[in-house]
Amino acid sequence: MPFILHLYHAILSVQLFLIKYSSMDLADKLTPSLQVDQLSCVRNDIELFSDLNFKLQSGQVLQIEGANGCGKTSLLRILCGLMLPADGQIKWNNSNIQKDRLRYNNDLAYIGHHNGIKDDLSCEENLQFFLSLGNTKDDINVDDILDQVGLLDKDESLARKLSAGQRRRLALARLLMTNAPLWILDEPFTALDPKGRELIEGYFDQHCSQGGMIIFTTHHAVALEHSQIQFLRIGHDKQ
């Protein structure tokens, strides 16, 4: 009789373990996460940051802070996979981003210092190109997107004729088209007027409420209505 009880107990334990394990696995699949372990960056023989660890999960916003030249852009480029870190690793959904690069690229939208738009293409052509080459939503109408960022009357204009703020809006319009859950943005508010900034903050809120995550740098004060911003200070003067 005790033997049967032990056996029953053992089977029950295995079942509980399996249930727990499978639910963990399912949870990991359902909620994307970006994990940074022991990251360090060296440029021109100078260590910009070291032993950086953080984890970002669905719905979270992370603002990178630091003085000029402390390595914010380098960090974002490393997070995108454009640069290799001196040490450490970055995992997207528990797999190293360098190992499964195309899948990571599919889940990533990056807007850097440069807008990544072609001056000799019109606004509409620039967005059409992104539509064909990016991971974008299915029912996208380019005119609607241009309308939302306030560039509908410029749809036929070449991008070179736009002002710096309008070019930034055109670059950020890609965020409205992408399906990617992870946004990495380097100074997204540069050159934008207060209305443009408000617009982008609205997209941030919307993206996070839909389970997306954002990492960005800025020197502006950002206020999101529905999401809490976490801060990460890098550089040697960090507190």
Place this chain on the structure above:
Amino acid sequence: MTNSSYTAFKTMVHRDFTLAMRNRSEWTNPLFFFFLACSLFPLGIGPEPNTLERIAPGIIWVTALLAAMLSLESIFRSDFEDGSLEQLVLSPYPFTVLVYAKILVHWLVTGIPLMLLSPLLGLILHMPADGIGLLMLSLLIGTPVLSLIGSIGVALTVGLKRGGMLLSLLILPLYIPILIFGAGAVDVGLGGLDASGHFLLMGAILILAFTLSPLATAAALRVSI
């Protein structure tokens, strides 16, 4: 190539071709250089038909090679400067496929016009009609090699501010085999011998460059950006 990669390839070709058509000076300037440099030789050497005919294949090939080099920077330079290259590297499609598309467009807007212009320069340099046919064929096989090998050099130097000189140092030694066989094929043909051996070797070089250079270019671009 999967269906989606093929769509990405087509999109890239369409975009780069549109940009090339809107920014004509990038590819017409090397063509002018090709035409002017070749047409200076009769003035410098003298209008002796036998001498010109003898050196014509070499002159046309060397100037075509230099003209192709002049246009190489345009493959990646503007994409690097405006941040488009970062976006292409981060696109969810294989980067090598996009590099193939960019090299193809470069060849279409520089290699093909060089080849089409060569008969006129052949006439200026007193080449016989059958020699002109061989010259066009050699340029048809040779100019894609110039674009393919050149793209590796541009990819390595695109991040440098003054990469032009370094580009020449990197690329010119690699251009030597195709120059020897290209000019040699026309020379041999003009001498009444069978030039098929030269063309087969050029074809082999083309296949080698076509297979490997976009991979090397894509890897070099990842390092440069």
